[in-house]
Amino acid sequence: MKPSVLSRLRGSVTIVVRGEHLERLINELAKEGIEIWNVRALPERKMEMNVQLNDYFSLRPLLKRTGCRMSVKRRAGMPFIMLRLWRRKIFIVGFALFIAIIFALSSLVWDIEVQGNEKIPTEDVLMAAREEGIYPFQWIFRMQKQDKLSAELTRKLPGTSWVGVSRSGTRITIQVVEATRPKEQSLHSPSHLISSSDAIITNIYAERGQPEVKKHERVRKGQVLIAGIQGNSYVVAKGEIKGIVWHEYNIEVPLVRKQNVYTGEKKVRGYLYFGKTAVQITGYGSVQFAQFQTLSELDPLTWRSWKLPIGWMSEKLLETTEIQLKLSAKQAKEDGIERALRDIYAKHGVESKIVSQKILHEKSDNGKVYMKVLFEVEQDIAEELPIVHEQGE
CATH class of the missing domain: 3.10.20.310 (membrane protein fhac)
Structure with a gap:
């Protein structure tokens, strides 16, 4: 006979009965209407069976009548589970309190x-x-x-x-x-537009003021390009002037470059974090690496789509070592010229245009490549020069 689900909820006991009259005990159990299941004969006149918890307390008179004895082998069912939980009530209350705190923390704006x-x-x-x-x-x-x-x-x-x-x-x-607001026009003093360096004019457009030079004309640094004069009054000269400018660079590039790489060795530390506070749990001990890089990764607890302010943080200490990369003379030249171009764009604007480049001098010495490079660059050459005139003019 198999127990019902309700019987399991009520609880059951597995007992071992021993004695000379086991068959008589089985008959007595049947007469009294006591359900048993999983009956199994054991050596030395013993028998194992399961009975409901309610019927367990009715067995003693029958055992005494048949001269048998019993011992409890196993207990199962909801009553015993509740009893074990009750013995650990402090743990249960603490766990419930922990869940309540986590839920409360996840319901706050942090x-x-x-x-x-x-x-x-x-x-x-x-x-x-x-x-x-x-x-x-x-x-x-x-x-x-x-x-x-x-x-x-x-x-x-x-x-x-x-x-x-x-x-x-x-x-x-x-x-x-x-909200987008129109830019307030700041008050400027009358000014000229002058050349910021020696150049050959490639384009000139005067929006306000009097042009003083023409296209293809060679100009000197500080020369007036657009005069801040319109009619009989002084104005703020405004316009766009581009010109060819020469930039000479002395470039020095080593043929051996040092670079840090990972060795593959690592040490991992684990932390339990609450908000901005972290407590180390794993990975104690000193770091044996001479050089290393630290990478941190957060794994917060989530509830639905919410990330709770509590979770696990992994900290990886990756060992690094310094290696030397050897460059060919061609690679060193390309690297040096690329650095010079980046410098030109940074100083004179990304709209600048490289017209030509020429290596004037090149040599290799003491593990380095030395170059002198001349760049022809079309760039904006205008800069303001305030007009200073005597009061009353």
Whole structure:
């Protein structure tokens, strides 16, 4: 006979009965209506069987009547499980309290990030958000709907065209889109546009002022290109002038380059973190690496789409070593010229155009390549020069 699910919930006991009259005991159990199952004969006049917990306490008179004895081998069922849990009630209460704390922490606002603001101070945005109930340690369920928060913040923050509010876990992100305002024209003193270096003019366009040079004309540094004079008055000269400029670079490139690479050896440390506090759990011991690089990786607990402010942090210490890379003379030349080009673009703008380049001198000595390179660059050569005139002119 197999027990029902209800019988298992009520509890059962596995007993071992021994005696000379085991068959008589089975008959007595049947007369009394006591259910038994998993009956199995054992050596030395023993028998194993399962009985319900309620019937277990009715066995003693039958055992005494038949001259048998019993011992309990195993207990199973809900009553015994509850008894074991009750003995560990402190652990159960602690675990339930831990779950409750985690749920409470995940229901709070922990961080507020403001993005997109350039002219509006972050403090003003946070103050307006606090008035609408957005602040650290606020209950998330007490906050208004995001579309309503967005409308209220847009109304309270002058100079914004739209303010968006979004939530990712316990973080609130406030995205500010500032209203576009026409640029205020700053007051300038009358000025000329002069050449910033010796050059050959390739293009000149005068929007305001009097052009003083022409295309293909050679000019000197400091020479007036567009005069700040219009009619009988002084103006702020404005225009675009491009010209061919010569840049000479002395380049020095080593033929052996040092570089750090990973060896493959590593040491891993594990931390349990709560917010900004981390407690090391694994990976104790000193680091045996002479050189290493540290990489950290966070694995937060998640609930649905929320990232909780608690989780596991892995810290990998990767051993590095320094190797030497040998360059050919051709590779060293290309590397040196590339560095010079990057310098030109950084100083004179990415709109500059390299017209030509010529190596004037080249040699290899003491493990290095030395070069003198002349670049012809078409670039903007205009710069302002204030007009100083006597009062009353």
